[in-house]
Amino acid sequence: xxxxxxxxxxxxxxxxxxxxxxxxxxxxxxxxxxxxxxxxxxxxxxxxxxxxxxxxxxxxxxxxxxxxxxxxxxxxxxxxxxxxxxxxxxxxxxxxxxxxxxxxxxxxxxxxxxxxxxxxxxxxxxxxxxxxxxxxxxxxxxxxxxxxxxxxxxxxxxxxxxxxxxxxxxxxxxxxxxxxxxxxxxxxxxxxxxxxxxxxxxxxxxxxxxxxxxxxxxxxxxxxxxxxxxxxxxxxxxxxxxxxxxxxxxxxxxxxxxxxxxxxxxxxxxxxxxxxxxxxxxxxxxxxxxxxxxxxxxxxxxxxxxxxxxxxx
Amino acid sequence: xxxxxxxxxxxxxxxxxxxxxxxxxxxxxxxxxxxxxxxxxxxxxxxxxxxxxxxxxxxxxxxxxxxxxxxxxxxxxxxxxxxxxxxxxxxxxxxxxxxxxxxxxxxxxxxxxxxxxxxxxxxxxxxxxxxxxxxxxxxxxxxxxxxxxxxxxxxxxxxxxxxxxxxxxxxxxxxxxxxxxxxxxxxxxxxxxxxxxxxxxxxxxxxxxxxxxxxxxxxxxxxxxxxxxxxxxxxxxxxxxxxxxxxxxxxxxxxxxxxxxxxxxxxxxxxxxxxxxxxxxxxxxxxxxxxxxxxxxxxxxxxxxxxxxxxxxxxxxxxxxxxxxxxxxxxxxxxxxxxxxxxxxxxxxxxxxxxxxxxxxxxxxxxxxxxxxxxxxxxxxxxxxxxxxxxxxxxxxxxxxxxxxxxxxxxxxxxxxxxxxxxxxxxxxxxxxxxxxxxxxxxxxxxxxxxxxxxxxxxxxxxxxxxxxxxxxxxxxxxxxx
Numbered sequence: 001x002x003x004x005x006x007x008x009x010x011x012x013x014x015x016x017x018x019x020x021x022x023x024x025x026x027x028x029x030x031x032x033x034x035x036x037x038x039x040x041x042x043x044x045x046x047x048x049x050x051x052x053x054x055x056x057x058x059x060x061x062x063x064x065x066x067x068x069x070x071x072x073x074x075x076x077x078x079x080x081x082x083x084x085x086x087x088x089x090x091x092x093x094x095x096x097x098x099x100x101x102x103x104x105x106x107x108x109x110x111x112x113x114x115x116x117x118x119x120x121x122x123x124x125x126x127x128x129x130x131x132x133x134x135x136x137x138x139x140x141x142x143x144x145x146x147x148x149x150x151x152x153x154x155x156x157x158x159x160x161x162x163x164x165x166x167x168x169x170x171x172x173x174x175x176x177x178x179x180x181x182x183x184x185x186x187x188x189x190x191x192x193x194x195x196x197x198x199x200x201x202x203x204x205x206x207x208x209x210x211x212x213x214x215x216x217x218x219x220x221x222x223x224x225x226x227x228x229x230x231x232x233x234x235x236x237x238x239x240x241x242x243x244x245x246x247x248x249x250x251x252x253x254x255x256x257x258x259x260x261x262x263x264x265x266x267x268x269x270x271x272x273x274x275x276x277x278x279x280x281x282x283x284x285x286x287x288x289x290x291x292x293x294x295x296x297x298x299x300x301x302x303x304x305x306x307x308x309x310x311x312x313x
Numbered sequence: 314x315x316x317x318x319x320x321x322x323x324x325x326x327x328x329x330x331x332x333x334x335x336x337x338x339x340x341x342x343x344x345x346x347x348x349x350x351x352x353x354x355x356x357x358x359x360x361x362x363x364x365x366x367x368x369x370x371x372x373x374x375x376x377x378x379x380x381x382x383x384x385x386x387x388x389x390x391x392x393x394x395x396x397x398x399x400x401x402x403x404x405x406x407x408x409x410x411x412x413x414x415x416x417x418x419x420x421x422x423x424x425x426x427x428x429x430x431x432x433x434x435x436x437x438x439x440x441x442x443x444x445x446x447x448x449x450x451x452x453x454x455x456x457x458x459x460x461x462x463x464x465x466x467x468x469x470x471x472x473x474x475x476x477x478x479x480x481x482x483x484x485x486x487x488x489x490x491x492x493x494x495x496x497x498x499x500x501x502x503x504x505x506x507x508x509x510x511x512x513x514x515x516x517x518x519x520x521x522x523x524x525x526x527x528x529x530x531x532x533x534x535x536x537x538x539x540x541x542x543x544x545x546x547x548x549x550x551x552x553x554x555x556x557x558x559x560x561x562x563x564x565x566x567x568x569x570x571x572x573x574x575x576x577x578x579x580x581x582x583x584x585x586x587x588x589x590x591x592x593x594x595x596x597x598x599x600x601x602x603x604x605x606x607x608x609x610x611x612x613x614x615x616x617x618x619x620x621x622x623x624x625x626x627x628x629x630x631x632x633x634x635x636x637x638x639x640x641x642x643x644x645x646x647x648x649x650x651x652x653x654x655x656x657x658x659x660x661x662x663x664x665x666x667x668x669x670x671x672x673x674x675x676x677x678x679x680x681x682x683x684x685x686x687x688x689x690x691x692x693x694x695x696x697x698x699x700x701x702x703x704x705x706x707x708x709x710x711x712x713x714x715x716x717x718x719x720x721x722x723x724x725x726x727x728x729x730x731x732x733x734x735x736x737x738x739x740x741x742x743x744x745x746x747x748x749x750x751x752x753x754x755x756x757x758x759x760x761x762x763x764x765x766x767x768x769x770x771x772x773x774x775x776x777x778x779x780x781x782x783x784x785x786x787x788x789x790x791x792x793x794x795x
Contacts, residue, residue, distance in 0.1 A: 063464075063467075063755075064443050064446055064447060064464065064465060064468065065446045065447070065465060065467050065468030066467050066468075078792070082792070083785065083788070083789075084789075148607075148615075149605075149606075149607025149608070149609070149610045149611060149615070150549075150605065150607050150611075150615065150618070150619050150624055151618070151622075167607070169606055169607050169609070169610070170610075171607075171609075171610035172606060172607050172608070172609035172610040173609075173775070174775055177610065257553075257554075257610065258553065258554035258555075258612075259554060260553050260554040260609070260610065260764075260768075260771070261552070261553060261609040261610055261771050261775060262552075262609075262768040262771035262772045262775060263764075263768060264775075274762070274763065275763075276443075277439060277440050277443045277444075278439060278762040278763070279464065279758070279759045279762045279763060280443065280464040280465065280755075280758075280759075281759070282447070
């Protein structure tokens with residue numbers, strides 16, 4: 001009987017052995033490796049390779065169509081002595097700093113408002129997202145027309161409201177041109193902050209705030225001591241993304257001013273583009289682009305460390 | 314395999330019906346009539362299909378991509394006898410229509426080619442050719458502005474044979490064509506056309522302030538401009554980062570005062586001198602007194618809009634303003650009720666202490682050496698540059714574009730409309746960036762693309778002292794030339 005059972009089991013549980021190659025794929029470790037492979041290939045192709053290529057370009061004297069020779073750090077030395085580059089560095093930090101502060105403040109304010117219950121809440125939330133949904137180039141062209149030096153609708157409005165008597169040269173004056181691109185960036189970035197922070201607010205239990213209210217906390221105390229600390233991790237992530245995007249911003253400046261007037265609004269990206277693409281000095285353009293890297297890397301490291309600390313706590 | 318698939322389908326259907334039968338409020342559970350921890354046949358089946366089939370498909374895809382990348386060639390279906398021609402969106406739209414509807418179909422028939430004409434914004438031509446050269450694939454023929462071909466000299470094919478033939482047949486090219494299209498060894502681009510830069514101005518308005526003819530010196534122009542601005546009719550001029558109107562104004566202005574970006578030796582930068590500082594001081598005052606100050610931020614289209622809306626009295630431009638007024642005579646009406654086209658005249662830029670100069674927007678075509686259809690591309694350029702084929706395009710421009718050879722100066726088109734006559738000899742008068750160098754090389758192209766000369770004036774107009782603005786330009790030029 002035992003022998004018979006054994007025979008039956010042999011028939012049932014001894015299927016035809018899979019071919020060796022397929023058996024390898026049944027191994028969980030190999031399978032994990034193979035499944036990860038496309039992601040690794042994509043990351044290597046679209047992130048690691050361009051990054052390494054950028055580094056290699058920046059230490060050569062390559063021009064468009066000409067590979068060039070190794071020149072060490074000569075390109076970096078050159079851009080450090082370049083007045084337009086220094087202006088671009090100042091502009092980039094100013095642009096990123098000012099816009100991030102305003103986007104955070106306005107975004108938080110909007111998020112708190114949108115977190116309340118009111119009629120048409122869903123519609124309002126969708127409406128708030130509009131600046132973020134419209135393609136950047138299209139909306140920036142609309143802003144460019146609004147700031148037009150000669151036919152500005154803003155000037156027309158301000159004039160007819162009696163607020164100005166002469167034309168404001170929005171994009172022709174260096175300071176006003178910078179303010180103009182900052183306004184457009186804030187307009188475009190606030191929805192991202194608002195919706196992300198709203199999502200964060202909705203994960204906070206209202207009971208905490210209610211408990212604080214019963215204990216006698218005022219609205220701003222409830223926000224400052226209850227809501228804000230719980231919202232901080234989300235805020236840090238949103239700020240991190242925004243800083244990276246704003247630091248490397250290109251489209252708004254390129255469409256509105258092209259870096260002008262007289263290089264007054266050049267950022268890292270627009271100047272790198274002008275040098276790399278416009279003049280064909282790929283190596284110098286790569287050096288300008290890479291000059292962004294240490295600053296961004298530092299921001300990312302600080303913020304990730306902070307987020308990790310908050311999460312551990 | 315078929316059996317397995319059928320079995321899987323049956324098993325899937327059973328699972329779906331089970332899931333439907335379960336309440337949507339509860340998560341779907343696997344069938345419970347089997348030992349805990351074991352897998353259903355359905356799960357086993359899905360696992361096998363997902364892992365193996367997906368992996369096989371993925372491997373094939375990656376392998377295929379790797380093959381394409383390794384050969385460095387596009388797949389066979391993307392090759393052929395199609396010639397991809399990249400040009401700008403012409404300021405005279407009828408010319409683009411003529412190309413698409415008549416000339417290129419005729420060329421396709423005559424040459425046995427398929428021609429793909431792509432038109433883009435003028436500012437997008439440089440990024441397109443840069444990325445095409447770096448990636449080794451892209452359009453077979455690319456239009457470029459001014460001396461931009463010099464930047465790509467190593468990456469484009471020699472067009473000396475076609476250029477020589479056209480030059481011989483049409484009484485020779487203008488000097489500016491060679492300066493822009495010849496790198497000193499060969500013709501790197503084939504001259505296409507010159508868009509003459511002349512001042513379009515409102516004749517009646519100039520008459521009203523006592524200037525029946527256009528001022529022939531900068532001093533006179535400034536005086537007239539001052540009176541016109543006082544009437545709310547300023548001069549409109551861009552000093553922004555534009556490929557056309559800003560450099561075609563700032564370079565000749567500099568030359569007319571005796572300044573150049575480099576000496577004849579091609580190395581010595583001598584811009585920081587009295588004449589140039591004077592030119593900057595003059596410009597600062599001229600700007601405030603006579604110009605629309607918004608011009609600092611204008612692109613190449615702003616002055617057209619401003620002129621046609623009668624906001625400005627004069628502007629340096631190609632003839633597109635006049636041609637637009639001709640196209641829509643009843644749309645553009647003067648304050649006195651006349652058609653605007655009847656009140657527009659053209660004139661060259663005024664003289665300075667060192668003479669009278671011009672710089673025109675120049676167009677030429679290159680064939681990048683990555684092109685797989687170089688013969689087809691050359692055949693198309695040869696075909697379109699024969700007199701019979703080029704003439705309809707030239708006529709459609711109505712004088713906006715001047716051909717690059719002397720022969721066309723005698724064309725009857727120039728007698729048809731006296732307002733356009735000044736453009737007839739635009740090619741004779743123009744100089745190129747890098748003047749007085751015989752060839753506008755890479756360095757001059759870099760100066761132009763970095764807007765060094767334009768920005769020198771723009772900085773001063775914004776408030777820098779003339780000395781600081783010139784010193785800044787000198788530093789920038791030295792970085793490039795030395």
